[in-house]
Amino acid sequence: MNRExxxxxxxxxxxxxxxxxxxxxxxxxxxQGELLLKTLYVSVDPYMRGRMNEGKSYIPxxxxxxxxxxxxxxxxxxxxxxxxxxxxxxxxxLDWKEYSTVKAESVRKVDPSLGPVTTSLGILGMPxxxxxxxLTDIGQPxxxxxxxxxxAAGAVGSAVVQIGKIYGCRVVGIAxxxxxxxxxxxxxxxxxxxxxxxENVKEALEAACPNGVDVYFDNVGGSISDALYPLxxxxxxxxxxxxxxxxNTPNDQGPRIHMHLIKASALxxxxxxxxxxxxxxxxxxxxxxxxxDGKLTYEETIQEGFEQIPDAFFGLFKGENLxxxxxxxxxxx
Amino acid sequence: MNRExxxxxxxxxxxxxxxxxxxxxxxxxxxQGELLLKTLYVSVDPYMRGRMNEGKSYIPxxxxxxxxxxxxxxxxxxxxxxxxxxxxxxxxxLDWKEYSTVKAESVRKVDPSLGPVTTSLGILGMPxxxxxxxLTDIGQPxxxxxxxxxxAAGAVGSAVVQIGKIYGCRVVGIAxxxxxxxxxxxxxxxxxxxxxxxENVKEALEAACPNGVDVYFDNVGGSISDALYPLxxxxxxxxxxxxxxxxNTPNDQGPRIHMHLIKASALxxxxxxxxxxxxxxxxxxxxxxxxxDGKLTYEETIQEGFEQIPDAFFGLFKGENLxxxxxxxxxxx
Numbered sequence: 001m002n003r004e005x006x007x008x009x010x011x012x013x014x015x016x017x018x019x020x021x022x023x024x025x026x027x028x029x030x031x032q033g034e035l036l037l038k039t040l041y042v043s044v045d046p047y048m049r050g051r052m053n054e055g056k057s058y059i060p061x062x063x064x065x066x067x068x069x070x071x072x073x074x075x076x077x078x079x080x081x082x083x084x085x086x087x088x089x090x091x092x093x094l095d096w097k098e099y100s101t102v103k104a105e106s107v108r109k110v111d112p113s114l115g116p117v118t119t120s121l122g123i124l125g126m127p128x129x130x131x132x133x134x135l136t137d138i139g140q141p142x143x144x145x146x147x148x149x150x151x152a153a154g155a156v157g158s159a160v161v162q163i164g165k166i167y168g169c170r171v172v173g174i175a176x177x178x179x180x181x182x183x184x185x186x187x188x189x190x191x192x193x194x195x196x197x198x199e200n201v202k203e204a205l206e207a208a209c210p211n212g213v214d215v216y217f218d219n220v221g222g223s224i225s226d227a228l229y230p231l232x233x234x235x236x237x238x239x240x241x242x243x244x245x246x247x248n249t250p251n252d253q254g255p256r257i258h259m260h261l262i263k264a265s266a267l268x269x270x271x272x273x274x275x276x277x278x279x280x281x282x283x284x285x286x287x288x289x290x291x292x293d294g295k296l297t298y299e300e301t302i303q304e305g306f307e308q309i310p311d312a313f314f315g316l317f318k319g320e321n322l323x324x325x326x327x328x329x330x331x332x333x
Numbered sequence: 334m335n336r337e338x339x340x341x342x343x344x345x346x347x348x349x350x351x352x353x354x355x356x357x358x359x360x361x362x363x364x365q366g367e368l369l370l371k372t373l374y375v376s377v378d379p380y381m382r383g384r385m386n387e388g389k390s391y392i393p394x395x396x397x398x399x400x401x402x403x404x405x406x407x408x409x410x411x412x413x414x415x416x417x418x419x420x421x422x423x424x425x426x427l428d429w430k431e432y433s434t435v436k437a438e439s440v441r442k443v444d445p446s447l448g449p450v451t452t453s454l455g456i457l458g459m460p461x462x463x464x465x466x467x468l469t470d471i472g473q474p475x476x477x478x479x480x481x482x483x484x485a486a487g488a489v490g491s492a493v494v495q496i497g498k499i500y501g502c503r504v505v506g507i508a509x510x511x512x513x514x515x516x517x518x519x520x521x522x523x524x525x526x527x528x529x530x531x532e533n534v535k536e537a538l539e540a541a542c543p544n545g546v547d548v549y550f551d552n553v554g555g556s557i558s559d560a561l562y563p564l565x566x567x568x569x570x571x572x573x574x575x576x577x578x579x580x581n582t583p584n585d586q587g588p589r590i591h592m593h594l595i596k597a598s599a600l601x602x603x604x605x606x607x608x609x610x611x612x613x614x615x616x617x618x619x620x621x622x623x624x625x626d627g628k629l630t631y632e633e634t635i636q637e638g639f640e641q642i643p644d645a646f647f648g649l650f651k652g653e654n655l656x657x658x659x660x661x662x663x664x665x666x
Contacts, residue, residue, distance in 0.1 A: 050592075057596045058567070221591040234391070235608075243591035252589045258554040258576035259383075259583070261603030263390045268601045270594030275568075 002027045004067040005096040005309055011052055014248045014317060019052065020068070020310040030080050030101040037074035037090065037100045037107070039306075039329045043121040044313040045070060045155075046219075047272075049247040058272050067095035071121050073110065074100070075332045084109070089332065091120040098306055098329060114288050122155055122324035123298040124287055126273055131159035131217075132283040133276040134239040136167075138269045139215040143168030146209050148228060151219030152190065153180035153299075155324035156241060159287075160217045161188050162296050169215070172208045174201070174224055176319045183322060187297060202227040212236075221245045226255050232264040240270040248317060299323025306330075335360045337400040338429040338642055344385055347581045347650060352385065353401070353643040363413050363434040370407035370423065370433045370440070372639075372662045376454040377646040378403060378488075379552075380605075382580040391605050400428040404454050406443065407433070408665045417442070422665065424453040431639055431662060447621050455488055455657035456631040457620055459606055464492035464550075465616040466609040467572040469500075471602045472548040476501030479542050481561060484552030485523070486513035486632075488657035489574060492620075493550045494521050495629050502548070505541045507534070507557060509652045516655060520630060535560040545569075554578050559588055565597035573603040581650060632656025639663075 002025045011019045030036040048070055051062045062068055072094040076084050081104030084090070092107035094100050110120045122128060134156075141147055147164040151157040152173030161184065164171040173190040175181055181193035192208035194201065205213075205227055212233035218225055221243030232238075246252045261268065276283065290296040301321040303312045306329045316325060335358045344352045363369040381403055384395045395401055405427040409417050414437030417423070425440035427433050443453045455461060467489075474480055480497040484490040485506030494517065497504040505525045506517040514526035525541035527534065538546075538560055545566035551558055555578030565571075579585045594601065609616065623629040634654040636645045639662045649658060 050596075058598070218591070221589060225591075240591055240594045243589070243595065246589055246592055250592070253586050254589050256554060256576070256579055256585045256587050257590070258551075258558075258573055258603070259579060261573045261601060262576065262605065263383075263603070265391070265604045265608050266602075268594060269599075270591070270596070271598045272595065275598050 002097060002099045003306055004098075006065055006067055007052060007062045008065060010054060010064065011049075011248070015049065015052060015314060017310060020313070022307050022310075025097070027099045028101045030078055032080050033104055034080050034101050035076050035084055035090075035104050035107070036078035037094065037102060038077045038333070039072055039074045039094060039098055039100065040089070040332055041073040041118055041121060042096060042309055042327045042329055043071035043126075044309065044316060044325050044327065045126070046242055046244045046247060046316050048313065049317070053250070058274070067097055069093055069095045071126055073117050073120060074107070077333070079104075087333070089117050091117075091125065096309055115291060118300055118302075118324070118326055119291070119298065121326060122300060123159055123291060123296060124284065127155035127324060128159050128287045129276065129280060129283045130241060130273040131156045131163060132287055133273065133279065134241050134271060135160050135163050135215070135217055137276070138239045138271060139217060139237050141167040141169050141215050144170070145214035146170045146172065146211055146233075147215040147217065148172045148174065148205070148209065148213050149217045149219075150174045150224050151242065151244065152184055152193070153322055154219060155321075157217070157219055158188060158299060158323055159296065161190050163290075164215075165189055166290065166295055172205070174220070180322060183299065187299070196224055205231060215239070217241060219244060222252065222254065229257055229260040232260055232266045234264055236264050236266040238266060238268040240268055244317065300326055302326045302328050304328045335430060335432045336639055337431075339398055339400055340385060340395045341398060343387060343397065344581070348382065348385060348647060350643060353646070355640050355643075358430070360432045361434045363411055365413050366437055367413050367434050368409050368417055368423075368437050368440070369411035370427065370435060371410045371666070372405055372407045372427060372431055372433065373422070373665055374406040374451055374454060375429060375642055375660045375662055376404035376458075377642065377649060377658050377660065378459070379575055379577045379580060379649050381646065382650070386583075391607070400430055402426055402428045404459055406450050406453060407440070410666070412437075420666070422450050424450075424458070429642055448624060451633055451635075451657070451659055452624070452631065454659060455633060456492055456624060456629060457617065460488035460657060461492050461620045462609065462613060462616045463574060463606040464489045464496060465620055466606065466612065467574050467604060468493050468496050468548070468550055470609070471572045471604060472550060472570050474500040474502050474548050477503070478547035479503045479505065479544055479566075480548040480550065481505045481507065481538070481542065481546050482550045482552070483507045483557050484575065484577060485517055485526070486655055487552060488654075490550070490552055491521060491632060491656055492629065494523050496623075497548075498522055499623065499628055505538070507553070513655060516632065520632070529557055538564060548572070550574060552577060555585065555587065562590055562593040565593055565599045567597055569597050569599040571599060571601040573601055577650065633659055635659045635661050637661045
């Protein structure tokens with residue numbers, strides 16, 4: 001017996017259990033060159049909300065009545081490939097299934113000497129690489145500059161604030177609970193942490209950025225960004241990594257930003273981590289070396305049980321996660 | 334007797350005669366190192382609207398009850414500098430006065446062999462340089478790419494569309510009268526001209542850009558840009574040169590653009606021509622060589638009479654000008 005989680009209805013606004021259903025299914029036989037994988041950990045990520053909509057984006061939409069897919073860690077339980085052995089721990093984009101068959105070339109082995117296997121879904125995986133390339137390539141942070149990060153306690157944001165400190169920036173992190181702002185200050189060493197749910201964000205940003213904002217790593221968009229734009233310094237760089245505040249309200253309106261960009265000769269650049277595919281090794285090497293040297297730390301929020309995947313995903317939009325949100329599906333054998 | 338035009342009240346919305354007044358004043362004596370200038374042509378430009386507001390921007394605001402200043406062409410009527418002779422034609426930023434005294438180093442001589450002296454305020458001046466640096470440096474246009482230009486029949490836009498053709502782009506120009514769209518098609522050789530006042534801009538853009546939009550040179554912002562953003566191709570570049578639709582409505586709201594930028598990994602860059610000050614010679618050399626070779630043409634809309642300056646300025650926001658809007662104040666002696 002196998003289980004999978006299907007998209008059974010496209011959400012219009014906030015996704016809920018009407019849209020994602022756990023279904024029983026069979027365990028398929030792996031063919032030549034294929035692996036049978038047992039899912040251990042599943043990553044839930046805000047970008048997945050976009051794939052639940054119809055229509056073209058940078059990746060194709062999820063299909064109705066098919067399994068959702070995304071980053072996962074799994075163990076090889078049967079291998080028809082000379083590259084893998086039973087028991088290997090692998091990562092890649094997998095269907096939300098307890099057991100999957102995949103072509104061997106679609107996954108890669110996880111090196112357990114670099115850290116717990118879950119780091120391949122977080123600090124040493126897509127979120128870490130997103131933080132690294134967005135901040136260093138688009139943001140071009142310089143020593144002494146002010147970096148503001150929205151969604152600062154999430155998987156990407158928590159890496160960004162630390163890389164910002166490595167580059168010598170004054171770092172201001174914005175998050176939405178006491179636990180998160182304490183984490184930012186006490187564990188990650190940000191200079192100022194702002195609780196956007198408790199504080200007047202405009203006033204708090206003005207106080208936190210007396211010399212203006214040089215780099216803004218934006219995971220959130222919406223009213224937090226509205227408050228930030230007037231503070232941009234000349235030649236400021238804005239990394240438009242995400243806009244989670246808009247994912248469930250696609251026709252969201254707000255103040256136009258043209259004039260702020262002209263006044264500051266500022267740059268805004270959208271991106272997805274895949275844009276840097278040919279530089280992944282560089283990013284991975286930096287991240288793993290910082291991690292080893294203790295310059296980077298990370299946090300994980302892990303729910304347990306395959307059937308918890310939908311709730312863990314819904315929780316992203318309520319800001320429930322500190323660091324990387326994962327679901328543990330099974331123990332390795 | 335001398336006359337000047339003062340900002341007597343800061344406009345909240347659209348500027349009118351309540352805000353700008355013609356005042357009588359004296360002709361000052363030029364001191365050592367100074368010139369007495371007779372104004373011949375005054376440039377009116379949309380960016381001046383921003384300087385009528387209070388508060389910091391990329392240039393300081395105009396002061397209340399003082400003369401407005403901006404690009405102008407003048408003739409030296411008295412020189413206390415060895416660098417200039419009576420009769421020389423010069424250009425620089427001058428007060429809106431019939432006669433001005435200035436430090437000699439604040440103006441430069443116009444080379445009449447390059448074209449009529451008015452070109453120093455248009456195609457060989459600030460608007461031409463704005464077009465050149467915005468399009469080539471931020472836009473990075475490549476042969477066969479689709480370039481869309483808003484405000485395409487204005488001083489900057491009409492240069493952008495032609496430079497786009499020199500670079501081998503498919504060029505779509507957006508403007509607001511039959512005269513302007515005819516000019517774009519018949520004189521400037523754009524591939525498609527869209528009349529945003531007559532056509533449904535979204536449908537017209539979709540039809541004009543079957544392969545999407547690679548470069549968007551935006552002078553206008555607002556609903557024209559709203560219609561364009563969904564058409565952005567992967568790695569599109571948006572040159573945020575102006576946003577004339579917002580200048581008189583500073584609290585303008587509209588659809589948020591974050592998601593379009595992320596989906597397309599697109600870049601938006603605000604700028605002002607002063608950002609390229611150390612490359613002005615390069616820009617000027619390209620523009621004057623294209624002009625000489627007949628690869629660039631230009632249009633001017635010239636009102637006559639010093640007291641017409643305010644109306645010529647107000648007319649910019651009604652889209653009255655084809656090409657560069659100037660006011661002729663006097664004939665040279």
